[in-house]
Amino acid sequence: MTQTAEEQAAQPVQPADIVIVGGGPVGCWTALQIKKRNPAARITVYERKEVYERDHVLSIGKASFLQWSKNSDDNAGFLKSIFNAQATCSIASGLHAGGTKPAIDLGALPASKFSYWRNLPKVLDIRTIDFERILKEECEKSGVNFVYKKIETPEEIMDLHPECACFIAADGANSKMRGALWGADSVWKRDIYPSLDFKYASEGQPGYLRVNTYDKLGHVYAENIGLEKDGKSDINLRIIVSKAEYDAIPAATFKKPLTVTPDSPFWAGNGPSRLYGRTLKQDFYDLQDLRREYAKERPTDAPVTMTKIYLSQYCAKKFAKTVERNGQKKSWFLVGDAAMGMPFYRSVNSGLILGSQLGYLLTSRLVAEAAKTAVYNYYTRPCRILREFARVAKTEARIMLYKNIFRPVFFKISQTPAAPLVRKPLDFALKHLKYGKTS
Numbered sequence: 001m002t003q004t005a006e007e008q009a010a011q012p013v014q015p016a017d018i019v020i021v022g023g024g025p026v027g028c029w030t031a032l033q034i035k036k037r038n039p040a041a042r043i044t045v046y047e048r049k050e051v052y053e054r055d056h057v058l059s060i061g062k063a064s065f066l067q068w069s070k071n072s073d074d075n076a077g078f079l080k081s082i083f084n085a086q087a088t089c090s091i092a093s094g095l096h097a098g099g100t101k102p103a104i105d106l107g108a109l110p111a112s113k114f115s116y117w118r119n120l121p122k123v124l125d126i127r128t129i130d131f132e133r134i135l136k137e138e139c140e141k142s143g144v145n146f147v148y149k150k151i152e153t154p155e156e157i158m159d160l161h162p163e164c165a166c167f168i169a170a171d172g173a174n175s176k177m178r179g180a181l182w183g184a185d186s187v188w189k190r191d192i193y194p195s196l197d198f199k200y201a202s203e204g205q206p207g208y209l210r211v212n213t214y215d216k217l218g219h220v221y222a223e224n225i226g227l228e229k230d231g232k233s234d235i236n237l238r239i240i241v242s243k244a245e246y247d248a249i250p251a252a253t254f255k256k257p258l259t260v261t262p263d264s265p266f267w268a269g270n271g272p273s274r275l276y277g278r279t280l281k282q283d284f285y286d287l288q289d290l291r292r293e294y295a296k297e298r299p300t301d302a303p304v305t306m307t308k309i310y311l312s313q314y315c316a317k318k319f320a321k322t323v324e325r326n327g328q329k330k331s332w333f334l335v336g337d338a339a340m341g342m343p344f345y346r347s348v349n350s351g352l353i354l355g356s357q358l359g360y361l362l363t364s365r366l367v368a369e370a371a372k373t374a375v376y377n378y379y380t381r382p383c384r385i386l387r388e389f390a391r392v393a394k395t396e397a398r399i400m401l402y403k404n405i406f407r408p409v410f411f412k413i414s415q416t417p418a419a420p421l422v423r424k425p426l427d428f429a430l431k432h433l434k435y436g437k438t439s
């Protein structure tokens with residue numbers, strides 16, 4: 001049975017061969033990959049939260065589960081529980097893929113990678129909370145030890161486990177371990193575009209807006225529609241803004257968002273900045289009206305809040321390091337968001353693959369212990385980072401193409417009598433469009 005943090009604190013520290021700081025999706029996945037390859041390895045995961053609570057839906061490509069990962073006989077049950085968890089959130093899956101997803105039965109399949117590859121759906125939509133719960137249950141089944149404790153510094157954990165020579169930092173995008181071990185200048189960062197996230201609640205389960213808006217709105221936006229819970233759904237509208245509009249809005253963080261009303265003073269700062277003749281305020285309220293009309297949205301009386309996000313991507317300059325503590329050599333490895341990512345955007349995919357690669361490397365007898373940090377640094381850099389950056393660059397190019405070329409052209413046409421010639425095929429396409437991924 002899982003113990004509470006107080007019960008654990010009263011007990012002696014269990015010796016470990018590998019210690020993981022951070023029991024999020026990637027920390028658990030990495031522990032599992034190591035255990036699958038070396039069941040005798042003693043692994044302890046340090047997680048600061050006793051209860052998982054993040055509810056956002058992750059879109060995960062099946063390739064992320066299978067690339068570099070260890071295929072074992074009990075995979076069928078494990079993959080089945082992960083992929084079937086999305087059946088319980090069939091509304092979200094239905095929104096993305098145009099219908100509820102059938103339950104998957106992998107039990108009868110021979111345990112080969114190809115049979116799973118063929119039978120699993122291409123994209124899994126799963127709530128973070130479900131994903132973390134299933135991964136943690138699987139870890140506990142394999143004998144991974146979980147300790148609920150916030151680790152403040154790498155020294156603290158190295159002193160708690162003097163017997164351990166291998167530490168993995170999977171403590172997320174604001175990794176304390178990375179900052180302490182590699183310093184403030186430890187990551188490459190690139191800003192992509194500024195955006196504003198408007199959050200509010202709607203009654204029932206609204207859908208996505210499936211009408212074209214190029215002649216109605218000036219800004220590009222993305223919708224993220226939550227699953228209905230207690231009769232309400234969370235709505236997140238992300239509006240991509242110009243730098244001038246972004247700078248005119250005062251600080252608004254996740255912890256301290258701004259409350260949005262038609263009279264909010266910050267709209268005034270946006271007055272002179274217009275995209276295709278439309279202000280941010282006009283676009284936000286018109287988008288809400290369109291969603292009411294076409295997406296069955298019924299906003300509740302709860303306040304609308306807004307946060308500023310400058311979408312960016314980052315990656316650690318080095319993914320592994322050997323340090324000395326009390327005269328002993330200790331290896332440190334970064335995985336998941338601690339290593340690289342683009343916040344809110346498909347990062348878990350590269351995180352899982354990185355975790356599988358690390359699991360493979362750490363259990364490999366072909367690479368000497370002392371060389372593992374060098375090998376990890378070598379092969380994570382060219383393969384994963386370039387690929388991830390290329391993927392983001394492609395998406396960025398698509399947005400820019402739409403924003404700077406298609407949209408102005410459509411907008412110009414919409415001012416002429418030829419508008420129906422464009423509107424009709426676009427409406428037709430949107431009507432039949434199937435949403436693929438959330439991000």
Ligand SMILES: Cc1cc2nc3c(=O)[nH]c(=O)nc-3n(C[C@H](O)[C@H](O)[C@H](O)COP(=O)(O)OP(=O)(O)OC[C@H]3O[C@@H](n4cnc5c(N)ncnc54)[C@H](O)[C@@H]3O)c2cc1C
Pocket residue numbers: 021022023024025026027046047048049056057058059060128149150151152170171172173176335336337338341343344345346347348349351438439
């Ligand atoms: C709104 C939103 C939507 C997203 N949508 C998608 C999507 O559709 N597709 C996708 O691929 N990705 C998406 N992401 C990104 C995805 O959630 C992350 O990439 C993923 O969670 C990274 O996993 P991780 O385990 O590396 O880090 P995290 O999930 O950040 O986990 C880190 C864990 O470490 C723990 N921890 C941190 N510091 C310490 C410490 N000092 N001591 C002990 N424990 C610690 C934390 O409690 C946490 O459990 C989204 C993110 C958000 C916020």
